[in-house]
Amino acid sequence: MCLAIPGKLLEVFEENGLKMGNIDFAGSVSKACLEYVPEIEIGQYTIVHAGFALSVLNEEEAKNSFDAWDDLIDRANAEGIEMDKLERPD
Amino acid sequence: MKYLDEFRDPVVAKKILDEIHVVTTQPWVIMEICGGQTHSIIRNGIDQVLPKEIELVHGPGCPVCVTPLEIIDRAIEIAGRPDVIFTSFGDMLRVPGSHKDLFMVRSEGGDVRTVFSPLESLKIARENPDKEVVFFAVGFETTAPGNAMAIAQAAKEGLTNFSELVSHVLVPPAMEALLSSPSNRVQGYLAAGHVCTVMGWDEYDPIAKKYEVPIVITGFEPMDVLDGILHTVKQLEAGTYKVENRYARIVEQGGNQAAQALIKDVFEIANRKWRGIGEIPASGFKIRKKYASYDAELKFSVGDIRTEEPEACISGVILQGLKKPHDCPAFGKECTPQNPLGATMVSSEGACAAYYKYQRILDK
Ligand code: SF4
Numbered sequence: 384m385c386l387a388i389p390g391k392l393l394e395v396f397e398e399n400g401l402k403m404g405n406i407d408f409a410g411s412v413s414k415a416c417l418e419y420v421p422e423i424e425i426g427q428y429t430i431v432h433a434g435f436a437l438s439v440l441n442e443e444e445a446k447n448s449f450d451a452w453d454d455l456i457d458r459a460n461a462e463g464i465e466m467d468k469l470e471r472p473d
Numbered sequence: 474m475k476y477l478d479e480f481r482d483p484v485v486a487k488k489i490l491d492e493i494h495v496v497t498t499q500p501w502v503i504m505e506i507c508g509g510q511t512h513s514i515i516r517n518g519i520d521q522v523l524p525k526e527i528e529l530v531h532g533p534g535c536p537v538c539v540t541p542l543e544i545i546d547r548a549i550e551i552a553g554r555p556d557v558i559f560t561s562f563g564d565m566l567r568v569p570g571s572h573k574d575l576f577m578v579r580s581e582g583g584d585v586r587t588v589f590s591p592l593e594s595l596k597i598a599r600e601n602p603d604k605e606v607v608f609f610a611v612g613f614e615t616t617a618p619g620n621a622m623a624i625a626q627a628a629k630e631g632l633t634n635f636s637e638l639v640s641h642v643l644v645p646p647a648m649e650a651l652l653s654s655p656s657n658r659v660q661g662y663l664a665a666g667h668v669c670t671v672m673g674w675d676e677y678d679p680i681a682k683k684y685e686v687p688i689v690i691t692g693f694e695p696m697d698v699l700d701g702i703l704h705t706v707k708q709l710e711a712g713t714y715k716v717e718n719r720y721a722r723i724v725e726q727g728g729n730q731a732a733q734a735l736i737k738d739v740f741e742i743a744n745r746k747w748r749g750i751g752e753i754p755a756s757g758f759k760i761r762k763k764y765a766s767y768d769a770e771l772k773f774s775v776g777d778i779r780t781e782e783p784e785a786c787i788s789g790v791i792l793q794g795l796k797k798p799h800d801c802p803a804f805g806k807e808c809t810p811q812n813p814l815g816a817t818m819v820s821s822e823g824a825c826a827a828y829y830k831y832q833r834i835l836d837k
Contacts, residue, residue: 389476419732434590435619438670444721452485
């Protein structure tokens with residue numbers, strides 16, 4: 384019941400007095416209630432659980448994660464750690 | 474798919490894994506709370522490529538797994554009534570009760586329907602005014618906003634033929650119960666990202682301090698899980714125990730305030746029994762008095778139900794991180810996803826089902 388992947392908001396509409404939207408999850412579109420993310424705009428990504436959008440994906444923070452991981456690779460290279468050669472348990 | 478494939482990049486994942494190998498100097502036991510993360514770890518074989526010093530134990534964060542047997546039996550009794558349309562998330566239909574599951578109720582003529590959202594259940598109630606429509610409201614903090622909204626909406630519309638059978642559990646009290654148990658082995662937690670989406674993470678600070686365990690909030694993609702493990706190990710090695718949010722693209726410190734407000738309006742904190750674990754004080758939600766007419770337990774007096782767990786099943790100790798699925802003698806023999814003896818074999822978020830699906834039968 385927990386859909387862990389973010390979906391992209393395609394359109395917004397009203398149903399029985401609730402703000403709803405159609406959301407694209409990697410190609411399959413489903414309907415979700417948007418009442419808990421009133422600020423969401425079309426084209427933004429959101430996390431949906433049991434038919435309710437709960438959070439809007441923060442693109443800045445997503446980029447920060449990648450920057451931090453790039454940093455990790457650069458640092459390892461600078462320190463001369465040849466990561467690829469580390470022992471792997473079998 | 475944007476914001477998905479980037480978090481599954483094998484090159485970056487390997488770099489994070491390499492860094493874990495660099496920083497690990499001694500044995501550590503880390504628990505991932507969330508069943509979705511358990512599934513990701515087993516599916517991606519993350520547990521098999523970590524340094525051998527690091528043991529991942531699988532937590533109780535699978536709603537299907539921890540819903541107590543009594544509640545399943547109550548659901549089965551209500552669903553069997555001729556005037557009832559019983560609606561539920563699909564996973565719950567196969568959870569074994571004492572004598573049968575909801576699928577059997579359906580094959581015996583009960584009107585049991587699968588829905589993806591409690592709002593679908595409301596729709597069924599609008600369309601069937603002569604029937605009682607009951608929604609099986611299970612889950613953690615992630616499903617509570619929707620289940621609260623369905624009740625609030627039913628009240629707003631004046632629907633009188635809708636109710637919820639509620640079995641809501643909360644993650645932080647369970648984390649605390651595990652840490653305070655004398656048999657606890659957990660030294661660090663990966664906190665469930667989407668639970669924090671709703672509730673934020675202020676509740677975790679006192680737990681991290683009191684039990685001196687690092688708590689790292691993370692997501693479900695392989696890179697998220699690896700990154701969460703890396704930052705937990707870094708803290709363990711340094712002897713620190715802070716709450717760290719490594720899932721900031723989705724989780725904000727305060728959580729979703731609108732969701733919290735409606736949850737608080739509809740539900741109040743209650744003691745809850747967890748299947749396999751037992752009662753944990755203040756570990757769940759029940760419906761508030763002002764919404765009592767939407768409480769299926771009150772609407773259908775289901776009376777005293779005597780429950781019987783199958784003797785062979787050790788899912789309770791698995792949910793506490795004390796044993797692994799392949800320690801169970803029934804695993805993969807009497808107990809399979811086609812014929813589950815315990816709830817942890819039903820949902821894909823259950824540790825037994827994940828181990829079975831990804832063939833961890835022979836790994837010891
Ligand atoms: S394998 Fe089956 S019987 Fe054994 S602990 Fe898991 S669910 Fe229970």
